[in-house]
Amino acid sequence: MRILVTYMSLSGNTRKLADMIYANIDGPKDLRELSEVQSLDAYDLTFVGFPVHQFGAPAAVKDFMERNAKGKNVALFVTHAMPPGTDMLKGIMAKCQAPFAQARVLGVYDCQGELAESVAQHLISSPDPQLQEFGRMRAVTIGHPDASEVASAGEFARSIVAMVSSG
Numbered sequence: 001m002r003i004l005v006t007y008m009s010l011s012g013n014t015r016k017l018a019d020m021i022y023a024n025i026d027g028p029k030d031l032r033e034l035s036e037v038q039s040l041d042a043y044d045l046t047f048v049g050f051p052v053h054q055f056g057a058p059a060a061v062k063d064f065m066e067r068n069a070k071g072k073n074v075a076l077f078v079t080h081a082m083p084p085g086t087d088m089l090k091g092i093m094a095k096c097q098a099p100f101a102q103a104r105v106l107g108v109y110d111c112q113g114e115l116a117e118s119v120a121q122h123l124i125s126s127p128d129p130q131l132q133e134f135g136r137m138r139a140v141t142i143g144h145p146d147a148s149e150v151a152s153a154g155e156f157a158r159s160i161v162a163m164v165s166s167g
């Protein structure tokens with residue numbers, strides 16, 4: 001079984017999970033930025049990681065996966081600024097799966113990721129009160145993903161690989 005870990009990460013949060021997932025896979029495996037991946041055809045399983053952008057998957061992830069993920073085994077790992085447990089986050093996570101509608105989604109792992117200071121400042125100085133509020137959320141995101149969230153991503157990887165290995 002050959003496994004790909006591919007990810008998009010602007011400020012390094014999702015990359016931390018990608019590294020941990022990759023480290024927890026035994027056997028043939030590749031770790032690549034999504035921009036370097038041409039196709040998923042060579043892989044029996046692909047872990048796909050990305051940050052939430054504008055309440056869903058980033059456009060680059062949508063474009064690539066809508067074209068390439070059909071019929072493939074995938075497991076998703078996602079970071080976001082929103083704290084866990086809110087109804088809004090549930091909606092966002094459901095939306096993040098839309099580009100994988102034709103794939104076989106074996107599992108989804110998500111956790112908070114620090115909102116970059118430059119992004120927070122940009123949002124706070126916007127005229128839109130909703131965006132300002134979002135920018136002020138940075139305080140509750142600092143330090144994420146933390147060590148336990150990164151470790152859980154490793155456990156997630158092991159459980160998904162075991163699921164695929166057992167058929």
Ligand SMILES: Cc1cc2nc3c(=O)[nH]c(=O)nc-3n(C[C@H](O)[C@H](O)[C@H](O)COP(=O)(O)O)c2cc1C
Pocket residue numbers: 008009010011012013014015050051052053054055056079080081082112113114115116119
């Ligand atoms: C352009 C942009 C849009 C974002 N939109 C959202 C959002 O809608 N919801 C959310 O929870 N976080 C949002 N975030 C925060 C990121 O998802 C979060 O900080 C993530 O951990 C960044 O991951 P990365 O370091 O791998 O890029 C946004 C960040 C950026 C840069």
